[in-house]
Amino acid sequence: MDSQQPGTKKRVGGVNDTEEVLKNSTASETASSRLVNSEQGSTQKQSSPPMESHIKAKRRYISFFISNMNFGKLLSFFTSLGRAERSNSLSQLDFDINPITGFVPSEPLPRLSSEFKLWEEMLAEASDVLKLGDNNSEEALALKTKGDGWRANIRSIPVLDIQSLKFRPRHLQRVHVVLTWLVQYYVHSLPPSIEAKQVPASLAVPLVDVSRMLGIAPVITFSDTVIWNWELICPENPVTIDNMAVVHTFSGSEDEQHFYLVQAAIELHGVQILHIIEEYTQISDLDEPTISKIAGDLARLTMTVEEISDLIQSIRTGCDPQVFNWEMQPWYNGNDAKGEGDPGWIYDGVDPTSPELKHLSGPSGGQSPVMQALDIFLGIDHGLEKEYSTDGDDKPADHGFMDRMRFHMLGNHRAYLEHLKKLPRSVRDLAACIPALHKPYNDAIAALKNLRRLHMRIAVMYNVNVSRTTSVQSNHPDIEVAESRHEPGSEYVTKNNRDENREPVRGSGGGDVIRLLRAGVDATSRATLRDPLVSI
Numbered sequence: 001m002d003s004q005q006p007g008t009k010k011r012v013g014g015v016n017d018t019e020e021v022l023k024n025s026t027a028s029e030t031a032s033s034r035l036v037n038s039e040q041g042s043t044q045k046q047s048s049p050p051m052e053s054h055i056k057a058k059r060r061y062i063s064f065f066i067s068n069m070n071f072g073k074l075l076s077f078f079t080s081l082g083r084a085e086r087s088n089s090l091s092q093l094d095f096d097i098n099p100i101t102g103f104v105p106s107e108p109l110p111r112l113s114s115e116f117k118l119w120e121e122m123l124a125e126a127s128d129v130l131k132l133g134d135n136n137s138e139e140a141l142a143l144k145t146k147g148d149g150w151r152a153n154i155r156s157i158p159v160l161d162i163q164s165l166k167f168r169p170r171h172l173q174r175v176h177v178v179l180t181w182l183v184q185y186y187v188h189s190l191p192p193s194i195e196a197k198q199v200p201a202s203l204a205v206p207l208v209d210v211s212r213m214l215g216i217a218p219v220i221t222f223s224d225t226v227i228w229n230w231e232l233i234c235p236e237n238p239v240t241i242d243n244m245a246v247v248h249t250f251s252g253s254e255d256e257q258h259f260y261l262v263q264a265a266i267e268l269h270g271v272q273i274l275h276i277i278e279e280y281t282q283i284s285d286l287d288e289p290t291i292s293k294i295a296g297d298l299a300r301l302t303m304t305v306e307e308i309s310d311l312i313q314s315i316r317t318g319c320d321p322q323v324f325n326w327e328m329q330p331w332y333n334g335n336d337a338k339g340e341g342d343p344g345w346i347y348d349g350v351d352p353t354s355p356e357l358k359h360l361s362g363p364s365g366g367q368s369p370v371m372q373a374l375d376i377f378l379g380i381d382h383g384l385e386k387e388y389s390t391d392g393d394d395k396p397a398d399h400g401f402m403d404r405m406r407f408h409m410l411g412n413h414r415a416y417l418e419h420l421k422k423l424p425r426s427v428r429d430l431a432a433c434i435p436a437l438h439k440p441y442n443d444a445i446a447a448l449k450n451l452r453r454l455h456m457r458i459a460v461m462y463n464v465n466v467s468r469t470t471s472v473q474s475n476h477p478d479i480e481v482a483e484s485r486h487e488p489g490s491e492y493v494t495k496n497n498r499d500e501n502r503e504p505v506r507g508s509g510g511g512d513v514i515r516l517l518r519a520g521v522d523a524t525s526r527a528t529l530r531d532p533l534v535s536i
């Protein structure tokens with residue numbers, strides 16, 4: 001197994017401000033600073049002005065508030081507050097979200113033992129004996145016999161029953177990690193063929209079983225590559241990005257470790273966003289201090305989003321686009337990565353009409369629960385039927401993408417997002433009613449839009465430019481910027497021999513990358529409030 005040696009220098013970050021962000025992004029610090037804040041909050045309450053002046057201040061505020069908003073909206077907002085209070089008895093803890101590490105577990109997943117140990121052993125061996133099926137290098141050809149043997153051994157493993165692990169969720173998650181990595185190794189090391197790829201029953205059956213138990217797609221996901229794919233360098237120290245080492249990589253490269261660690265850092269940094277959301281959903285009384293707190297929290301959220309943008313940029317300091325595109329990305333492909341017309345995968349021993357088999361796309365940042373929670377909290381609507389077309393054609397973007405990606409999350413985490421979506425009081429509606437929140441809300445939207453524009457440049461640099469023989473055909477301003485600045489990565493534009501027929505470049509999530517990411521930028525932009533009193 002290609003686990004990172006404890007103490008290996010990690011290159012997450014790299015630029016000064018990003019290093020600063022990372023220093024501050026340790027989950028434990030985040031939690032302790034939140035603890036201090038909430039303690040301060042309770043201290044402030046104790047030393048609040050005497051009741052009379054407090055009531056006067058409240059009255060002054062309410063008259064200002066009423067004079068600044070439509071009375072009908074005010075009434076309906078207070079009604080919805082009452083509803084929210086009743087419906088929001090659930091907290092993030094109920095959805096397996098840790099107050100310190102968020103969607104990341106608070107300790108590394110345990111390794112499998114007894115009859116399941118064989119799966120662990122096969123995974124540990126895989127990176128030593130397998131290469132991509134279309135790799136014709138001398139090294140790959142020399143390994144061919146060993147690779148054939150590895151796949152034959154996989155086929156000969158009996159179909160194991162995982163019922164004994166039913167009440168051990170962390171073990172089930174480890175089963176998911178191990179089986180999904182084995183499936184990717186198996187499928188992508190097969191020699192190229194026009195036939196459908198057959199996933200042997202020894203992997204397919206227990207994988208579908210465990211996925212049903214966890215409520216997650218039976219394929220490799222963001223959770224398997226990032227959220228669950230780490231161990232502690234010093235087990236006695238807390239879960240912080242500096243104390244995490246990646247366990248599995250396909251390429252054995254530091255680039256791949258860096259890619260996962262940056263995403264793990266974002267999940268940990270995003271815990272600050274989760275705290276803001278949690279506090280917002282617990283509000284029951286909309287008085288002046290509460291409005292100021294929401295304004296302050298939106299400003300903090302804006303800062304956090306900007307820091308996450310820096311983190312995304314830090315991919316460039318440790319992950320080479322060539323390594324990403326040729327040594328990492330091909331292993332991630334799901335059964336839909338090659339588009340319609342490709343026969344895809346067959347899960348032997350599994351009823352082909354099982355609903356779970358509809359979700360076999362590869363891992364994607366769209367499966368990051370933090371990013372989706374942020375979108376839902378801010379009211380970004382990715383699902384509009386008609387998309388603005390900025391490149392002159394009228395093909396719709398894939399508006400179901402973000403919803404589909406939720407099936408690739410742990411069932412508990414998907415349930416949290418669904419819960420968040422159903423809460424009756426949206427921060428966007430509130431900001432539209434209250435002038436004091438208008439700017440903080442719009443600032444947060446601007447920061448998220450900028451994050452998506454910067455992410456799109458990264459995707460162009462790593463995914464599109466490297467995958468094409470000539471430059472990208474698009475009028476989208478973000479792509480023009482990426483190319484005209486000749487950012488690192490654009491030199492790869494002419495080096496590739498894939499996709500010569502100029503089919504749209506497809507991400508591991510299975511979609512047309514440019515159209516999808518552009519639709520995300522546009523959806524974020526559309527959330528901007530134009531007029532505080534009329535835009536809801």
Ligand code: HEM
Pocket residue numbers: 262263266311312315319324363364365366367368371452455458459462463506507508509510511513516517520521
């Ligand atoms: C080398 C770095 C990266 C590349 C090449 C890349 C590429 C892509 C591509 C091609 C997509 C389209 C959907 C798909 O097929 O997966 C996508 C979507 C997405 N990626 Fe990344 N990504 C990178 C890093 C990140 C990071 C660090 C994050 C942060 C968690 C992230 C978050 C997202 C999100 C949220 C989406 C869904 C679409 C959207 O929200 O606009 N990506 N990415």
